[in-house]
Amino acid sequence: MKRTLMLSAAALAALSLAACNKTAANNAGSTASDTAANAATSAATATNKAEDATGAAVGATSANTLGSHDTGAFVSNASQGDMYEVQAAQIAQKRSKNKDVVAFAKMMVKDHTKSTAMMKPLMAAANQTPAAKLDDRRQGFIDHLNSASDADFDKTYIDQQVAAHQEALDLLQGYAKDGSDAGLKGGAANLAPTVQMHLDKAKSIQAGLKS
Structure with missing residues (x-):
């Protein structure tokens, strides 16, 4: 009887040890999985930020070169800029x-919807058609917003x-100065102060987020 009890106790101890080892292994596996997932998320975030920075540099170059005087380039970039702003703001509001x-996002929807309506007849008068959809660069910005973590x-x-x-x-200041279409030049000049206000507000919020 005593031997049976000892064997039972030994078996119970072995089972308990096995259960503990299994739990430890599961926890280790879960921790490793979480670490790998976090590393993948961090890598994706870093890649998206780098792509956004590259896209911003490309946009700045375009705005200060062809877009500053070529009417077709100006219309394409101005119309896509408004489209991107509204789409991005709608994501931010949610x-x-x-x-x-x-x-800020609510203001973007209101002001950029208004600027689209204001520029549309000026573009038509210049025999220009606004862009129907975002280009790959701006669509990339939207994709990165959608994939960003909370x-x-x-x-x-x-x-x-x-x-x-x-x-x-x-873009607006450049075309207002060097553009060839009088109507669009006037529209660009009228919109520039509002965009400057938006930029100042965005920079203020950006500074607050860093603190």
Whole structure:
């Protein structure tokens, strides 16, 4: 009887040890999986930020070269700029929990919808057709917004906004100065102060997010 009890106790101890080892192995596997997932997320975030920075540089160059005087390039970039702003803002209104970011996004929808309506007849008068959809560069910005984590979303959105509004301001001021179509030059000049205000506000929010 005593031997039976000892064997039972030994078996129970072995089972307990096996269970503990299994739990430890499962926890280790879960930790390794989480670490790998976090590393993949961080790598994707870094890649998206790098692509956004490259896209911003390309946009700045375009705005300050061809877009500043070529009517077709100006119309394409101005119309896509408004389209991107509205789409990005609609995403921000749904995803952001920061009241300043949400208020800014609401202003973007209102003001860029208004600027689209204002520029459309001027573009038609210049025999130009606004872009029907975003190009790959701007669609990439939208894709990166949609894929940003909740923790990174506000900074991703506002960083994009600072770059996009600097690009838009350069485009508008450049065409207002060097463009060939009088109607579009006037429209560009009229919109520039509003875009400057947007840029200043975006930079203010950006500074707050870094603190």
